[in-house]
Amino acid sequence: MTAATPLLPPADWRDFLALTKPRVMTLVVFTGLCGMLAAPVGIHPVIGFTAILCIALGAGAAGALNQWYEADIDAKMRRTQKRPLPDGRMDRQAALHFGVGLAAFSVILMFVAVNFAAAAILTVSILFYVLIYTVWLKRRTPQNIVIGGAAGAFPPLIGWAAATGHVALLPVLLFSLVFLWTPPHFWALALFMNSDYTNAGVPMLPVVAGERVTRRQIGLYTIPMALVAIAPWALGLTGAIYGTVAIAMTLAFAGLATIVATRTTTNDDTMKPEKTLFRYSILYLFVMFGALVVDRWVFA
Incomplete structure (x- = not known):
């Protein structure tokens, strides 16, 4: 029994x-x-x-x-x-x-x-x-x-x-923004949580391809994300408020992503840039979408 x-x-x-x-x-x-x-x-x-x-x-x-x-x-x-x-x-x-x-x-x-x-x-x-x-x-x-x-x-x-x-086109661009934002956001997390994913056997990019490849991919994905982030303003779908916020916030995102993409670490590294990028990426979406709503209300 x-x-x-x-x-x-x-x-x-x-x-x-x-x-x-x-x-x-x-x-x-x-x-x-x-x-x-x-x-x-x-x-x-x-x-x-x-x-x-x-x-x-x-x-x-x-x-x-x-x-x-x-x-x-x-x-x-x-x-x-x-x-x-x-x-x-x-x-x-x-x-x-x-x-x-x-x-x-x-x-x-x-x-x-x-x-x-x-x-x-x-x-x-x-x-x-x-x-x-x-x-x-x-x-x-x-x-x-x-x-x-x-x-x-x-x-x-x-x-x-x-x-x-x-x-319509605008929500498709917003979809694309979140879609392209996701890899840099999660790979920044995966870099400082690499041991967890390794122990669990989850094939996150740092586990399978290594830290250097992951950092390069963070930098590469940030480029189309930045273009899509500014596209609603560039295409005339939003006004100056969204455009200004999008440029400023995206430049800051690109700067943090560049630091993460180009640096090397050691085993005892605190991963502060990676944690900073991860936290900023969350704030980034909140501010970007909030600016979109303010822009639509002002220019409606």
Whole structure:
């Protein structure tokens, strides 16, 4: 006879909240909100609130399903081993049911209360993050972040579609900005968390190709990101406020990325430039999208 698997106590509500990756969700919701507010048409406040709620729920569902699938990896990494599943505070089946239920609810509510276009893009974003990035790419290729970065780039498209019912050039550029921003952002993190990814067997670029290649790729990806960041102003889709902020913030990003791309480190290096780039990259998106909304309000 085999010993029965011990039953876990019921998960606390804070554990379910942790499954949704609330810190990641903050940026997702913000870019989705800015995509909505930057649209050329207004949206009823109740419908707008519902759309943002659906984006948040969809992002939370994707985060929960990601943690359900990657519980074994999370258990091997210092950064993630205190999450509810690897820490033994929640049953995996509960996490799966929570994630699937939240995803279905968010998409159905978006379709019923907002419109089909926003619901369709939300569905694609959830499936892309869970199936393409988490299940297919994450454990197989160092290009996981490059391709999988599309998952986090959908919110501006969803927000715009919620307001207009369609997609236009500006939200596509915003999608492209987040898509191209993702590799420098995550590879900066991967450089100073390299040991964690090595222990977990995740083929992040520093683990597979080495530090020097990763630094070079950070520098290379910053170039098209910078061009896309300035493109909305250069193409006349935004005004001077966004253009000024975009140029200043992107120059600072490029400067930090250049430092990271050209430096060498030792085993006891504190990785301060890499940590600085990672933290600045988060601020960068918040400021860029915030400037876009201010610009649209001023020049509307």
